[in-house]
Every structure is written in C-alpha cells, then in structure tokens.
Amino acid sequence: MTGWLAIAGLGPGDPRLVTPEVQAAxxxxTDxxxxxxxxxxxxxxxxxARHGSDNRVEVERAGTALALAAEGRRVVVVSSGDPGVFAMASAVFEAVEAGPEAWAALDIRVLPGITAMLAAAARAGAPLGHDFCAINLSDNxxxxxxxxxRLRLAVEADFAIALYNPRSRARPQGFARALAxxxxxxxxxxxxxxxRAVSTPDERIEVVRLGAATPEMADMRTVVILGSSRTRLIARPGGRPFVYTPRSA
Amino acid sequence: MTGWLAIAGLGPGDPRLVTPEVQAAxxxxTDxxxxxxxxxxxxxxxxxARHGSDNRVEVERAGTALALAAEGRRVVVVSSGDPGVFAMASAVFEAVEAGPEAWAALDIRVLPGITAMLAAAARAGAPLGHDFCAINLSDNxxxxxxxxxRLRLAVEADFAIALYNPRSRARPQGFARALAxxxxxxxxxxxxxxxRAVSTPDERIEVVRLGAATPEMADMRTVVILGSSRTRLIARPGGRPFVYTPRSA
Known part of the structure; x- marks a missing residue:
C-alpha cells in the first residue's frame, strides 16, 4: 500500500459545504x-482508525499523521474551514521541515474548504466584496x-478585516482591546x-455599528468581519440588513 | 411559484470543488x-433558461437576475470561485440598493465557494497559513x-498577499509596476x-523567488500569492517545493 496524507477542510459545519473532493478522500x-x-x-x-487529539498540539498531531503516511497508511488530517487558513496545513509543513528527510517526499495534498470568513460573509451579504485581510487575534x-x-495598518489600507479566534476563555481581554x-x-x-457557528444549529449572526459592538458578542466559535469605510447596510423589511462592500471601494 | 435568487460560487473549475449546497441550487x-x-x-x-452575458456588465446582469426572481423564477447567478470575493455578490447588492424597494425583500442567498487564492494555496502548500490580505489589481x-x-501597507504589515486579476490585455503595465x-x-x-487555472486541465503552478518573477508569468487566469517575510520553501526530491507560512509569523 502506498501511503498518502491529505489535509482536508471540512468547512464551517454543514455537510452540504464539504466538497466532493474532501468527501472522496x-x-x-484508513486513518x-x-x-x-x-x-x-x-x-x-x-x-x-480515528486519532482525535486535544487542542494546541498541532505539530505533534501533524507528526503522528506523517508517520502513519510514511508507514503506508492513507491519512486524512481534518481541519474545520479551510486547512490553509489558521488551521492544520501550516502545522503539517512545520513538522515536515523539522522531521526526517523522507517526509518531504511523501504524497501530501491540501484539499481546500470553505473557510469561516467566506461562510460568514455569504450569510450576511458581501462584506468581503473588495480588498480585505484576515488576522488571527490569538496571541499564543x-x-x-x-x-x-497589523490592525492599525489594515485600517489605514481601508481593508475589510476578518478576525479569526477573536476571543477565548484564556485571553478574554485581547478582543476588548482590539475593539477599542x-x-x-x-x-x-x-x-x-x-x-457564530455559521451553518450549524448554533448559528447566530449579528450586524451592528461598531459603536454598539461589545466584547461579549464574540466567543471561540465566532468570526468577526469589520467593514471598510465603504461598506454599506441595506435595510430589509422585517429582517437583518444585508451588509456589502461595493466593488469600487 | 415563489421566486428566489442564489448567488453561487462554482469554485476554481474542477466539479469536485463545487459544494453540494451549490449543486442543489x-x-x-429555472434560470x-x-x-x-x-x-x-x-x-x-x-x-x-440560460442567460449568459459579456464581461464588465455585472450590475446590468444582476438587475436581470433580480427582475427574474421578482417575477417568481428560481434564479442562480453563477460566479467563479467564491461569489463574495471579487465576484458577483457585491454587484447584486449594488443593484438591490439602486433598484425598486421590493428587491430588498426578495429571498436572496449567497452560497460560498472555493475562491482562487485558497485553491492556489492548497496546491502549493500553505502560503496563507498566517495573517494575509487579498487585493484586486484591476484599476477598472x-x-x-x-x-x-495598499500594497505598501500590506508589506509593512507583513501580510502574505494574494493578488487577484493581476494582468489583462487592457492593462499589461500595472502588474509590472506592482512587481517592481x-x-x-x-x-x-x-x-x-x-x-494559473488551478484545478483545470490548463493548470500551471510556479513557485519562485521574487527576484526571478517576471510580469509574463501572470495572465487573466492567474492568481498570485506573495509570501510574508516568514514564508518558507521546503525542497522536494524531483518536484516543486512546498511553500508555507508558519503559524507564528
């Protein structure tokens, strides 16, 4: 058996957002x-075989996966969202670089997925419709x-800004400082x-003005998107407004 | 019949990258x-009914789609990649805002897709593995x-930078200036x-150092990703190197 390693994005939660390519992998x-x-x-x-592990052990987990593939197993490393965006793909390549030379010769493929900011943007309208950036707020x-x-430069560039991992129990104060x-x-x-938790039963979407935003509106399962200076709201009768950034921003 | 409008992302080209949600729509x-x-x-x-149109008529095309949905048709506006990233979703919301009030009350949904930079990043490794931005190089x-x-501020922020629409026949000089x-x-x-043309039969992937990059390496079907200062290459025996940005960048 020739082993391989696929680093696959499961999307934000709804199985209908898993690509057929990921499903085939x-x-x-085998693992x-x-x-x-x-x-x-x-x-x-x-x-x-299912090898579930704890959070914050990404490189050890990547090493486990690479060792299995080197033994000839067909291994899928699963990530939420897209594996290349604040997820497992970088950790696997860190492990490849630090590991035995043979690991760099393995059949390693990254299978893209729907990352949280794109699922969130789609639910609300098109807030990422022009130039934007994505910043991980974790200071681990x-x-x-x-x-x-980076936040100051992103504002100066007038990007829409997607914020991943805005808030965790371990660092409740960072997001409050970022909002300020x-x-x-x-x-x-x-x-x-x-x-929050887009495309799952726990989904919650809130569109507000920055002056009305509070730190408690985000948790570990939330992605936050701040509009650019051009981002607009369109009121809807009896519903949440659409939020979008024009193409000329 | 109750009409609706779905703005759907077809991904970069391979049907295996079309989500089941988009396929269902x-x-x-009907249109x-x-x-x-x-x-x-x-x-x-x-x-x-198939309503194909020329390039650069996005808002007129969006108006056609909205009018059909208002008549009770079930309309899918198709975009390449993700509709919310330099694609049709913003054009639809521009048309909603400028159009009759009833359009804002329509059932309008955006269905996310695999955008070009994520497909490209996956093919090469994980160049967008830490903070990054996406900039449309078209000056239309x-x-x-x-x-x-924006390019200067993005470099100052040390983002990895995805460049969409780097070069077209109408503006061959812009990308040369950006590279310089x-x-x-x-x-x-x-x-x-x-x-170029990721996931299609015309796919071509090149990873080089910036000093070896030339404007001719990009065309209308290319997405370009410039690494951050931390982005690394991993040599592979007999193959293209992996390119990735560590999580600590």
Missing part, C-alpha cells in the same frame, strides 16, 4: 487525524503588539458582523 | 445568469494610486507563487 482513508471535535464530525466507517504564537500594528483600537481608528458608524 | 433553478464562460460550466438541463473601479498604497514595487519593498528573496 474521507471515503478512501483520520485531528482535533477531536473535528474528527467527530466525520461519520464513523468500519476499518478507519505572536506578540499582542504585532496584532495591534478599531472604534478609535474607524469611528462608531463602521459596520461590523459577528458570525 | 443548480438542480432547482442561470452569469458571465457566459461560467454559465457554460454548468451542465445543460432541460427547462432551464479604483485609482492605481490606491492599489500602490514589491521587489523593492520585500527584497529579491521573498517567495512568490503564480497559480
């Missing part, structure tokens, strides 16, 4: 590796000062979208 | 609206000076990825 796998709640999203199939792996610098910085830089009228 | 549509080459990607089905709808300002600016700002060693 899951159908041919599933990933953060336990993501492994749990894949229906059980007889003969498939970079200093907070770098995050603040952004409100000072953008003004209270700027549109902001809080999209 | 296509299966229930397909879009740029003719994208409409042509959807297999013909009896009883479905914004001044070139704004593009240059980026080389001056980032140095010749920075990793850069040219990904």
């Amino acid at each position: 899951l159908d041919h796998a 599933l590796v990933g953060y336990a709640p993501y492994v749990a999203r894949v229906p059980v199939r007889a003969g498939v 792996l970079k200093p907070w000062s770098l995050i603040e610098t 910085l952004l409100t000072e830089a953008c003004g209270a009228d700027r549109a902001i979208l809080f999209a | 296509l299966d229930h549509a 397909l609206v879009g740029y003719a080459p994208y409409v042509a990607r959807v297999p013909v089905r009896a009883g479905v 709808l914004k001044p070139w000076s704004l593009i240059e300002t 600016l980026l080389t001056e700002a980032c140095g010749a060693d920075r990793a850069i990825l040219f990904a």
Whole structure:
C-alpha cells in the first residue's frame, strides 16, 4: 500500500459545504487525524482508525499523521474551514521541515474548504466584496503588539478585516482591546458582523455599528468581519440588513 | 411559484470543488445568469433558461437576475470561485440598493465557494497559513494610486498577499509596476507563487523567488500569492517545493 496524507477542510459545519473532493478522500482513508471535535464530525466507517487529539498540539498531531503516511497508511488530517487558513496545513509543513528527510517526499495534498470568513460573509451579504485581510487575534504564537500594528495598518489600507479566534476563555481581554483600537481608528458608524457557528444549529449572526459592538458578542466559535469605510447596510423589511462592500471601494 | 435568487460560487473549475449546497441550487433553478464562460460550466438541463452575458456588465446582469426572481423564477447567478470575493455578490447588492424597494425583500442567498487564492494555496502548500490580505489589481473601479498604497501597507504589515486579476490585455503595465514595487519593498528573496487555472486541465503552478518573477508569468487566469517575510520553501526530491507560512509569523 502506498501511503498518502491529505489535509482536508471540512468547512464551517454543514455537510452540504464539504466538497466532493474532501468527501472522496474521507471515503478512501484508513486513518483520520485531528482535533477531536473535528474528527467527530466525520461519520464513523468500519476499518478507519480515528486519532482525535486535544487542542494546541498541532505539530505533534501533524507528526503522528506523517508517520502513519510514511508507514503506508492513507491519512486524512481534518481541519474545520479551510486547512490553509489558521488551521492544520501550516502545522503539517512545520513538522515536515523539522522531521526526517523522507517526509518531504511523501504524497501530501491540501484539499481546500470553505473557510469561516467566506461562510460568514455569504450569510450576511458581501462584506468581503473588495480588498480585505484576515488576522488571527490569538496571541499564543505572536506578540499582542504585532496584532495591534497589523490592525492599525489594515485600517489605514481601508481593508475589510476578518478576525479569526477573536476571543477565548484564556485571553478574554485581547478582543476588548482590539475593539477599542478599531472604534478609535474607524469611528462608531463602521459596520461590523459577528458570525457564530455559521451553518450549524448554533448559528447566530449579528450586524451592528461598531459603536454598539461589545466584547461579549464574540466567543471561540465566532468570526468577526469589520467593514471598510465603504461598506454599506441595506435595510430589509422585517429582517437583518444585508451588509456589502461595493466593488469600487 | 415563489421566486428566489442564489448567488453561487462554482469554485476554481474542477466539479469536485463545487459544494453540494451549490449543486442543489443548480438542480432547482429555472434560470442561470452569469458571465457566459461560467454559465457554460454548468451542465445543460432541460427547462432551464440560460442567460449568459459579456464581461464588465455585472450590475446590468444582476438587475436581470433580480427582475427574474421578482417575477417568481428560481434564479442562480453563477460566479467563479467564491461569489463574495471579487465576484458577483457585491454587484447584486449594488443593484438591490439602486433598484425598486421590493428587491430588498426578495429571498436572496449567497452560497460560498472555493475562491482562487485558497485553491492556489492548497496546491502549493500553505502560503496563507498566517495573517494575509487579498487585493484586486484591476484599476477598472479604483485609482492605481490606491492599489500602490495598499500594497505598501500590506508589506509593512507583513501580510502574505494574494493578488487577484493581476494582468489583462487592457492593462499589461500595472502588474509590472506592482512587481517592481514589491521587489523593492520585500527584497529579491521573498517567495512568490503564480497559480494559473488551478484545478483545470490548463493548470500551471510556479513557485519562485521574487527576484526571478517576471510580469509574463501572470495572465487573466492567474492568481498570485506573495509570501510574508516568514514564508518558507521546503525542497522536494524531483518536484516543486512546498511553500508555507508558519503559524507564528
């Protein structure tokens, strides 16, 4: 058996957002590796070994997956969203670079998925309809000062800004500081979208002005999208407004 | 019949990258609206009216689609990639805002897809593995000076940078200027990825250092990804290197 490793994006939650390419990889796998709640999203199939692990052990998890593929197993590393956006693909390549030379010769493929910001944007309208950036607000792996610098430059560039991992129990204060910085830089009228658990039964979408945003509107399952200066709301009778950024922004 | 409008992303080209959600919308549509080459990607089905149009008439096309939905038709506006990223969703909301009040009350849904930069990143490794931005290099709808300002700020923020629409026959010189600016700002060693027609039979992927990049390496069907200062290449025996950005960038 010739082993391979696919790093696959399961999308934001709804099985109808899993691509057929990812489904085919899951159908041919002998081993599933990933953060336990993501492994749990894949229906059980007889003969498939499931290697669920804890959060924050990404490189060890990647090493497990690479070692299995080197033994000839057909391994799928599962990520939420897209594996290349604040997810497992980078951790796998970090492990490849640090590992035995043979790992770089393995059949490793990244299978894209619907990342959270695109699912969130779609639900609300088209807030990422012109130039935008994506910033991970977790300071586990970079200093907070770098995050603040990037936020200021992103506002100066007038990007729409997607914020991943805005808030966790371990760092409740960071998002409050980010909101304060952004409100000072953008003004209270700027549109902001809080999209929690998009496409799951727990989905909650809120579109407000920045002046009405509070830190508690985000948690670990939320992606936040701040509009650019051109982002507009369209009122809808009896519903949430559409939020979109014109193409000429 | 109650009409609806779905703005659907067909992904970069391979049918295995079309989500089941988008496929279901296509299966229930009475009308397909879009740029003719994208409409042509959807297999013909009896009883479905196909409204293919020329490039650069996005708002007129959106108006056609909205009028059909208002008449009670089930309309899918097809986009390449993700409809919310430099594609049709913003044009539809521009038309909603400028159109009759009843259009804002229509059942309008955006169905996300795999956008070009994510498909390109997946093919090459994980160049968007940390903070990044996406910039449309077309100056049809914004001044070139704004593009240059955004490029400079994106480099200062040390984002990986995805460049959409880098080059067209109508504006061959813009991308050459962008490359010169980026080389001056980032140095010749920075990793850069040219990904053309990803997931189609015409796919071509090139990973080089910025000093070796030339304007001719991009055309209308190319997405370009410039690494951040932390982006790394991993040599592979007899193959293209992996390119990835570590999570700590």
